[in-house]
Amino acid sequence: MTTTAVTAAGLPTAAAEKFRYSFGVLSDNTLRISGQVALKDGEVVGVDDITVQARQVFENLKTIVEAAGGTLNDLVETTTYVTDRSYLGPVNEARLEFLDGAVPPTSTLIIVAGLARPEFLVEISAVAVLGSN
Template sequence: MSKKIISTAQAPAAIGTYSQAVRAGDTVYLSGQIGLDPQSMQLAEGFEAQTIRVFENLKAVAEAAGGSLADTVKLNVFLTDLANFAKVNEIMARYFTEPYPARAAVGVASLPRGAQVEADAVLVLG
């Protein structure tokens, strides 16, 4: 099985030793996205703005891979404060419709660049 590296300027450039996404067959593995603006590489202000930016970044990478967020089969969300979980659900409803992907939500001590939320995803295309 061949693998293809996915990259787009519509999402933040990788800030470490990883690719924005890797496609292996019909499966696309999206790296974690935090709420960085792809042009300024600055973190969005506040939890809601960061969360929206996370999903916009994931959407851009999914589209660069030839799919969309509707192709998501698994989503992982990492939060520095689980009290924000209801807000994640509210914002997620803007980006996903039923049937929803499988999901995990995990409380973490910290995230890169002081972010409050990060998410990664697995898509299946075709």
């Protein structure tokens, strides 16, 4: 079994290095993606705007899965954390926009008191099986 770290341009590598994590880990054809938040080029986007943050999170997921040679259609599992129940609609709208494959991934949704930074409203981690869809 071959295991490699996956990263991509535009993702905040300083945080990954500081806290010792990989954006994605590819093991054979299974890609595990760390929880993604609304960061672009190291800056928070969409402060106080769940719609903008949700779209950025899915863009980050897309960037990582594509860097590993897959597409969002290869996602088989997602875990979503939101800081307020009222964010469910906008997060689901982004999900519908980005995840349009024939077999949608499984989904777990958790409402939490907070995320790593107070500006973050949503975080999504995922698992993809490359070439599955």
